[in-house]
Amino acid sequence: MDIETLKLDLEERLTKGRYEHTLRVTDTAIKLAETFRESEENAKIAALFHDYCKYDSLEEMKQTIASNSKLPDLLLSFHHELWHGPVASLRIEEKYGITNQEIKDAIFFHTTGRSNMTKLDKIIFLADYIEPGRDFPGLDEVRDTAKIDLTKACYLAAKNTVRYLMEKNRTVYPDSFHAYNDLNQQVF
Numbered sequence: 001m002d003i004e005t006l007k008l009d010l011e012e013r014l015t016k017g018r019y020e021h022t023l024r025v026t027d028t029a030i031k032l033a034e035t036f037r038e039s040e041e042n043a044k045i046a047a048l049f050h051d052y053c054k055y056d057s058l059e060e061m062k063q064t065i066a067s068n069s070k071l072p073d074l075l076l077s078f079h080h081e082l083w084h085g086p087v088a089s090l091r092i093e094e095k096y097g098i099t100n101q102e103i104k105d106a107i108f109f110h111t112t113g114r115s116n117m118t119k120l121d122k123i124i125f126l127a128d129y130i131e132p133g134r135d136f137p138g139l140d141e142v143r144d145t146a147k148i149d150l151t152k153a154c155y156l157a158a159k160n161t162v163r164y165l166m167e168k169n170r171t172v173y174p175d176s177f178h179a180y181n182d183l184n185q186q187v188f
C-alpha cells in the first residue's frame with residue numbers, strides 16, 4: 001500500500017483537525033509498538049485508518065451495518081459515534097484490500113475495546129486516548145502508565161471512559177463493559 005496515496009485519501013475524507021489527530025495517533029501507536037514489541041507496520045496502518053469513516057453519512061453507515069453479518073445490528077441501538085470503527089474495518093478491505101484480521105479488529109474495536117484485547121487492539125485504543133492533542137481529566141496518569149504497562153494504561157482509559165459516560169447519563173455499549181471487566185481482571 002502506498003502511504004502517500006492513503007494520506008491524500010484521508011485528507012480528503014476528514015477535517016483538518018481529524019486528519020492531524022490521525023497523524024498524532026499514528027506517531028503515538030508506532031512508539032507504543034516499539035516499547036511493547038508489536039509490529040510497528042501494523043500499528044501504523046491500523047492507526048492511519050482508525051477514523052477513516054468518522055464523517056461517513058449516518059444513513060450509509062446504518063445501511064452497511066444492517067446489511068452486513070460481520071457488523072452487529074446491536075450497534076444501531078446505540079449512539080452513532082460507535083459506528084465508524086466497525087464500518088471502517090470493512091471499508092478498508094473493500095478499498096485497500098486489507099485482510100489482516102488483527103489490523104481490522106484493532107480498528108473495529110478502537111472506540112469501545114472488548115474482552116481479550118490483542119496487543120494491537122490495546123495499542124490503538126490507548127494511542128487514540130493519549131495522543132498529545134487530547135485533554136481529559138486523569139490523562140496524565142494514563143500517559144505515565146503507558147510508558148511502563150500497556151494493559152494497566154488501557155484499564156485506566158477504559159475505566160475513565162465508562163465513568164465519563166455514566167456521569168453524562170449516556171448509554172454504555174456492552175463491549176465497553178467487557179473491556180473494563182477483562183482489563184480489570186488482567187491488572188488485579
Ligand code: DGI
Pocket residue numbers: 051054078079081082110111112128161165170171172173174176
Ligand atoms: O473517534 P475519536 O473521537 O477519535 O474517538 P473514539 O472513537 O474513541 O470515541 C468517539 C466517541 O464515542 C467518544 O465521544 C466517546 C464515545 N463512546 C465511547 N465508548 C462509548 C461511547 N459512547 C457510547 N454511547 N457508549 C460507549 O460505550
Ligand code: FE
Pocket residue numbers: 050051084085110111
Ligand atoms: Fe474513533
Ligand code: FE
Pocket residue numbers: 110111125128129
Ligand atoms: Fe478511542
Ligand code: FE
Pocket residue numbers: 021025050051128
Ligand atoms: Fe480517533
